[in-house]
Amino acid sequence: MPWHVQAWQRAVRSDVPSILLHGPAGIGERHFALALAAHWLCEAGATAAVRPCLECASCKLVEAGNHPDLRVIEPASMAAESEDGDGDDEGGEDKGKGKAASQVILIGQLRPLHELARITSHRGGARVVVIHPADAMNIAASNALLKLLEEPPVGMRFLLIAHRVQRVSATVLSRCMRVALPVPAPEQAVPWLQAQGVEDAATALALAGGAPQAALDNADPVRAALSKAWLRCVSDASTTALSAARDTKEAGAPQVLSWLVQWTHDLARVKAGAAPRYHQAQAATLQSLSASMTLRTITRLHRTLVLRQRWIRHPLNTQLTLEALWLDYLQATGGR
Numbered sequence: 001m002p003w004h005v006q007a008w009q010r011a012v013r014s015d016v017p018s019i020l021l022h023g024p025a026g027i028g029e030r031h032f033a034l035a036l037a038a039h040w041l042c043e044a045g046a047t048a049a050v051r052p053c054l055e056c057a058s059c060k061l062v063e064a065g066n067h068p069d070l071r072v073i074e075p076a077s078m079a080a081e082s083e084d085g086d087g088d089d090e091g092g093e094d095k096g097k098g099k100a101a102s103q104v105i106l107i108g109q110l111r112p113l114h115e116l117a118r119i120t121s122h123r124g125g126a127r128v129v130v131i132h133p134a135d136a137m138n139i140a141a142s143n144a145l146l147k148l149l150e151e152p153p154v155g156m157r158f159l160l161i162a163h164r165v166q167r168v169s170a171t172v173l174s175r176c177m178r179v180a181l182p183v184p185a186p187e188q189a190v191p192w193l194q195a196q197g198v199e200d201a202a203t204a205l206a207l208a209g210g211a212p213q214a215a216l217d218n219a220d221p222v223r224a225a226l227s228k229a230w231l232r233c234v235s236d237a238s239t240t241a242l243s244a245a246r247d248t249k250e251a252g253a254p255q256v257l258s259w260l261v262q263w264t265h266d267l268a269r270v271k272a273g274a275a276p277r278y279h280q281a282q283a284a285t286l287q288s289l290s291a292s293m294t295l296r297t298i299t300r301l302h303r304t305l306v307l308r309q310r311w312i313r314h315p316l317n318t319q320l321t322l323e324a325l326w327l328d329y330l331q332a333t334g335g336r
Contacts, residue, residue, distance in 0.1 A: 001028040001212075002192060003184035011036055012050065016177045017152035020134065020160040020168070023181030026214025030132055032181060033159045037070055037128045038062040040157055058123060068122035072130045073109050075313070076102045077252075103254065103313030105131065107140035114144075117153035127156045134160035135167035136313060142169040149175040183210050206280050209262065226251040230259050234329070235285050241330055245322035253321040257305060257312050260329055264302040271295045292334060301332040 011019060019036075021029055035052065041062060044053035052059050061067035113129060121127050131137070137145065149158065149172060160176060162168050184192075186205060189212040193201035198219045207227075208215035217223060230251060233244040248256045263286075266276035271290040276283055290298065305328060312321070 001031065001184075003182055003188055003212075004028065004032050007179050007181050008032070008036075008051075011179050012039055014177055017156065018149050018158040018160070018176040020162055020165075020173065020176035020178050021181055022162045022165045022178060024183055024209070024211055025133075025163045026208055026211030026217070027181055027183055028213040029161050029163075029181050031213065033130050033132065033161050034062065034072075037130055037159060040126045040128050041067060041069060041123075043123070043125065058125065069125065069127045070130070071113065071116065071128070072132065073105060074132050075105055075136050078103075078132075103136070105137040105141050107138070107144050110137075110141050110144035113148060117148060117156055121155060125155075127153075128159065129156070130159045130161070132161040133164075134162045134172070135164045137169075139169075142172055146171055146175070184212060186210070189215075203281055207278055209278055226255075227259075230256060231282070233326070234260075234263055235282070239326075239330065241323050241326040244326040244330070245319055248326075249318060249322060253316070253318055253325065254312050256322060257308055257325055260325060261302065261305050261309070264298060264305060264329075267293070268295065268298045268302055271298055289333060293332070297332055301328065304328055304332075 007021075011021075021033055023029055038052035038054075038059050041058045042052040043056040043058045052062075054060075054063070058067065062070060065072075116127060116129075131145070145158075146169065148156075152158070158176070160168070160172070165173065165178075186202065189205050189210070190201045193205060193212055193215055196216050196219075198204050198216060201215070204215040204219060205212060208218055218227060226248070229247050233239050233247055251259075262278040266279050266282075266286050267290050269276055270283070270286045271293065272295060276286055279286060305325070308325065308328070
């Protein structure tokens with residue numbers, strides 16, 4: 001993507017076996033990692049010196065999501081939602097009937113990499129492992145990966161994506177070259193979104209916190225409908241924790257929590273006399289709601305929700321988790 005040019009040049013010039021890409025979610029970090037993986041696997045030779053050719057058999061296999069020398073490891077919940085079909089099939093220990101897909105990367109998903117390290121490349125080139133996001137690995141998974149990073153197998157390369165670097169094991173971090181992925185300025189992101197066909201790109205970008213890929217994803221009709229349902233819940237005075245949990249269940253607890261964190265951030269900004277950062281189109285609603293609250297109450301609520309992010313991706317009961325989140329919000333704002 002246009003705002004990743006410098007990061008791309010740094011990454012492709014390096015021959016280290018392990019690279020950690022870090023930056024906020026929704027700025028095209030997964031797209032960047034898969035493009036870099038395609039570059040490492042590209043069979044075009046000299047013509048692919050700067051970027052993958054996109055024409056050779058290897059590039060087409062990466063695009064189709066079934067390259068035999070590429071492994072993409074993500075939480076089961078994320079892999080299930082991926083439209084690219086390149087999520088790893090391992091880690092089935094949490095896919096039992098009626099059991100919610102895991103929000104973390106489990107050791108069962110890392111174990112097959114040791115077998116991959118012992119076999120030769122199917123296409124005679126590199127073998128590439130993409131882990132997204134690396135901060136979703138539990139302790140056991142981090143330790144399993146560390147054994148490979150300490151003595152990288154010949155011809156095997158690792159791409160880790162982290163949204164919260166502080167949550168990645170320090171020993172894992174010490175064995176990776178870090179490449180920061182920047183958030184683009186609105187002057188660069190808005191034209192890009194407009195070129196993708198996003199209406200009111202400036203508002204969409206603000207709602208996504210300045211993350212253009214997230215803004216593009218949110219423009220999907222299904223996601224847009226989920227966002228509207230959530231906005232009705234925070235705007236309707238008659239909302240209860242039970243009804244809000246029911247109406248937002250399809251969005252999932254992590255997404256609802258992320259929206260609530262952004263909403264309470266804007267509540268605090270409006271209460272302090274500033275313009276909202278995310279929900280510019282809902283400025284009047286935020287102003288009306290904040291009028292009956294103290295700044296201390298709003299900041300305490302925001303802090304509580306931020307702390308909830310520490311455990312929100314664990315495989316908890318979705319309905320009960322959502323009810324707890326909405327109770328936090330509604331009790332602080334005077335709802336039921």
